[in-house]
Amino acid sequence: MSTARQVVRERRRKRRMMWGTLTLAAASVVVCLVLALLPDGTSGAKQAASTTVAAAGEATADAGQPRPTPSVKVKASSRPSASRSAAAAPKPSRTTVTKKPAPARTTPPANAGSGTASLAGRIRPGTDYQGVATAYEAGVGDGACGFGPSPDMMIGAMNTTDYETARACGAYVHVRAANGRSVTVRITNECPLPCAPGQIDLSQQAFSRLGDLHLGRLAITWNLVSPGSPGTLSVRYKTGSSQYWCGIQVVNHRNPVAALEVRTSGGWRQLGRTSYNYFLSADGTGCGGAIRITDIYGQRLTVNGIAIRPDAVQPTSVQFAQH
Structure with a gap:
């Protein structure tokens, strides 16, 4: 009986040893397979993990500050951008602005003094002036110019601006109204404010050559003239x-x-x-x-x-x- 039990025990021991050996061998095979596959698997895991972290880092950086733009080399033949061209282009300066040519100087007449030119003030030859005509009672024709009584009443008072400290005194001006009528008058007086630039206050006799006195005001155009034969000065x-x-x-x-x-x-x-x-x-x-x-x-x-x-x-x- 004891011998039979010993035989059974011995068989069980051998079986355990065999399974242990098989288990150990299987484990060795598994370990070898794992070791063989472990570098690729670890690398892929690490790469995936690093990629995820990098992406998360970039998202954080983008949220906190501008992402740096990689520099790009521009070829010499490349066309510069509009902003660069605008920055590089010089701004115009006062010294580089081309000035308009000065008007030609009038050549004085043969009997004029050397080096002289037109000395006109505000009232210049060859220029038309716009304004209004009004009328005043001129009396004997004397006025601010101090000429005394006028030989005729075709006279006028020039507005203070164009009177220009008596420079207009004695000037002959041709006055034209919109209705086509005209008259030539000699300036013998000054029309003070509120007479506006361009305005001439005509004697009633001169105004009536342009229109009815009851009109009071007439739009006019006038210019300087040089009369035919006034005699000697x-x-x-x-x-x-x-x-x-x-x-x-x-x-x-x-x-x-x-x-x-x-x-x-x-x-x-x-x-x-x-x-x-x-x-x-x-x-x-x-x-x-x-x-x-x-x-x-x-x-x-x-x-x-x-x-x-x-x-x-x-x-x-x-x-x-x-x-």
Whole structure:
């Protein structure tokens, strides 16, 4: 009986040993297979994990700050972008702006002094001016220009702006209304504010040549003219003039007077003009001597032998040429 049990035990031991060996062999095979496959599997897992982390990192970076743009090399022949061209293009400067050419200077007449040109102020030859005509009671025709009674009543008062400190005094202007009527008047007076630039306050006699006085105002166009035959010009010394102080006025001139000079021991001296149309020598220099008169075209006339006779109109034998 004991022998039979021993036999059974021995068989069981051998079976355990065999299964153990088989298990160990199977385990070895599995381990070998795992070891053989482990590098690829681990690498793939790590790569997948790293890719996921990288993607998550990029998403975080994009959310927090701008993603850097890779630099691109531009070939020499590549066309620059518009923004680069705009930045590179120089901005215009005051010094590089091309200036318009200056208008040509008017050549003075043959009898004008050398180096002179048009000396006109606001009222210039060959220019049309727009404005309105009004009317006033002119009396005997005297006015701010100080010419005294007018030989005719075709006269007007120039607005203060265009009167320009008596520069307009004695100017002849041709006035045209929209209805086609026109009249030529001599400026003998100043029309103070609110007379606007371009406005001429005509004597009632002159206004009636353009339209009915009851109209009150007329739209006009006017321009400077040089009349045909006004005779010769005259010179007048102002009341109170002497060898110590004098005022000199030019009367009956064809063209507007731009300047008046008196001869002194040192040469010609230009006198300042007043709003009442006299040229003054405050210290008497040149009073009673030769006088040189220049019109707006640059013509110069020299007058001798005019004595200091206050308030006397003294005729001369000269006149400016017609233009």
